[in-house]
Amino acid sequence: MSTNGSSLLSIRDLKVHFDLGGGGPIDKLFGTNPVRRVVKAVDGVSLDIYERETLGLVGESGCGKSTLGRAILRLTEPTDGQVFYRDRDLAHLSQRQLREQRRHLQIIFQDPYASLNPRMTVGQIVGEPLETYRLARGREAEQRVQELLETVGLSKRFIKRYPHEFSGGQRQRIGIARALAVDPDFIVADEPISALDVSIQAQIMNLLDKLRREKNLTYLFISHDLRAIRHVSDRVAVMYLGKLVEIADAKTIYHEPLMPYTKALISAVPVPDPQVEATRQRIMLEGDVPSPINPPSGCRFHTRCPYAIDACKEVVPQLVEIKPAHFAACIRISPAQPHIETVAPGAAPGLED
Amino acid sequence: MTGTDGNLLEVKNLRTYFETEDGTVKAVDGISFQLKRGETLGIVGESGSGKSVTNLSIIRLIPEPPGKIVAGEVIFNGNDLLLLPNEAIRKIRGRRIAMIFQDPMTSLNPFMKISKQLMEMTQLHLGHTKAQARDHAIRMLETVGIPDARTRADNYPHEFSGGMRQRVMIAMVLSCEPELLIADEPTTALDVTIQAQILELIKKLKSETGTSVILITHDLGVVAGMTDHVIVMYAGKIFEQARTAELFSLPGNPYTKGLLRSVPDPTAEQGKLYQIPGLPPDVAHLRPGCPFAPRCDRVEEICRREFPPFVQLNADHYSLCHFAREVYSESGGTPL
Helix, strand or coil, X not given: CCCCCCEEEEEEEEEEEEECCCCCHHHHHHCCCCCCCEEEEEEEEEEEEECCCEEEEECCCCCCHHHHHHHHCCCCCCCEEEEEECCEEHHHCCHHHHHHHHCCEEEECCCCCCCCCCCCCHHHXXXXXXXXXXXXXXXHHHHHHHHHHHXXXXXXXXXXXXXXXXXXXXXXXXXXXXXXXXXXXEEEEECCCCCCCHHHHHHHHHHHHHHHHHHCCEEEEEECCHHHHHHHCCEEEEEECCEEEEEEEXXXXXXXXXXXXXXXXXHCCCCCCHHHHHHCCCCCCCCCCCCCECCCCCCCCCCCCCCCCHHHHCCCCCCEEEECCEEECCXXXXXXXXXXXXXXXXXXXXXXX | CCCCCCEEEEEEEEEEEEEECCEEEEEEEEEXXXXXXXXXXXXXXXXXXXXXXXXXXXXXXXXXCCEEEEEEEEEECCEEHHHCXXXXXXXXXXXXXXXXXXXXXXXXXXXXXXXXXXXXXXXXXXXXXXXXXXXXXXXXXXXXXXXXHHHHCCCCHHHCCHHHHHHHHHHHHHCCCCCEEEEECCXXXXXXXXXXXXXXXXXXXXXXXXXXXXXXXXXXXXXXXXXXXXXXXXXXXXXEXXXXXXXXXXXXXXXXXXHHHHCCCCCCCCCCCCCCCCCCCCHHHXXXXXXXXXXXXXXXXXXXXXXXXXXXXXXXXXXXXCCHHHHHHHHCCCCC
16 A cells, blocks of 8 residues: 555554564473464554544454554554654654654553543543643643543533542543543544443444544544444454454445455344344354464465465465455455455466466 | 243242442342243343343342342242242252353353363253263264364363353253253353354254243344344333334334444444433432433433333333333334
């Protein structure tokens, strides 16, 4: 993908590997961990996030989606690759330079119970970033905190209360107010609604959408919930075992997915309509997601893919623009033959160029 | 709502209260429903609605104190489970009524081989010998789709993935061929592709064995695909109950309607999502009137003052609302 003029963030070949050790002389001597084990949580991801868009990042547990979100902000250190933001490579900034940039890049976490300091009042939690970045102090800071609470739909009377006095949805609002305090450009929302009740999920999705329009925000919305992703996102990126396997706009991903994995993922989503549920055909995937330690060779999905051929075990598929603005990583399709169901058995049009 | 023909389970006016420092929490407050043989009942609700407490009450697993079943009957095959001595209920639990929970890891013993845990079930309940029990255990693991079951049987729970653990749990609970399976959020902790596998497995086993199922979930999509009847709970009460197809097409309660509208429909165009305002109520401090009134978009003065009636809308369709008939008509239904 070429760098687009309106990209806010450009991620290039980003890798996050976790070394679990093993393979050293002592390990070999005792035979405990004879092979070095490395979790390739994010393994060569390139992606542009455009200004003012919501990019949905979807995948199953262990696919590396949260690690990718954290690595962009360097809450987890990348092993390799670049993250360009306003012509600076965040992945290679010093800690001091990074701190200045982080003001513009914030995160909202999944668990509203674990991400707020229980000993701080709501006022202190939301006001802390203002102090850290010396944006406001005293009366002015207090005023700003009140405004922020109102922006996220909380009463300013709550300012002296502690997190335990709030419900999950309200805590998530506090987390959002904290992220907004420094007027960021970009927010990683890491499973922001997964821990909430259905009626509260809708409230938080609508709040995030309202804030994006009012404050010109850009989101990376990470979720395993395809219905939520489809609803909030402009474009959707699908991740499997550390790699991006498909990117397209949200409607296209849902209605015309190209990758066999995306097709299976979408067909697995239960639809709240008994008539639809009674008639539709599910693509059932065999087995579980393989371990990200020593993932399968070639295309990482080949062990579960109903369309896999021998070449899939060897060739690592690249993200290719199969249709305009629709990228997929699968050797069994190509721009000339985009629909895998109609490709001749055993053929790999993606390899023929 | 009379007649016991074909009913495996009949719950009548069940009330389970918890004494807390905050006062009495009426977690389940006057619940009645029936379950026919071979049918699947879905119970939907948000956290604190009482859906799990209802089912723990049925199998008498309410921690006492602080909890107490203060009233009601649970008629299972003609016997009131609430009147049985502890010894008798223990023989029913696991043997005739089985349960699976959200997190299979906390329901399996981490120090025991899978085979041993499965064998225990049939040795205890069916009087199997060790050899019979082992054969049976391996056959069950094969049934639920554990590859290479003979070897895998001697693994410990931590050696299985989440989806595989839930399969093991299902193998375990079905090994005594229970008449009723209670599944409390069985797929909530699983990924969607694994969720699809597990739901398909439950469906298949149900059609093969004729087991009745109570499926507790917050996911309306799961309910739509799996159940014959649905109960919607809120603040310890049944707000609506109906056949599944009818509930989704002709909801007769504003809360159900709100819930259905607040789930994003992936097949429709994006737009602002309908949202139910406010928060679920604090069940320890319910005000008089309808518990949903503070969040309801068609609330009227009577709703804040008087507790709503449980209105029959159709043969199998009831709704707890002062305006149930109106809501049902707006959905396109013709009330009785």
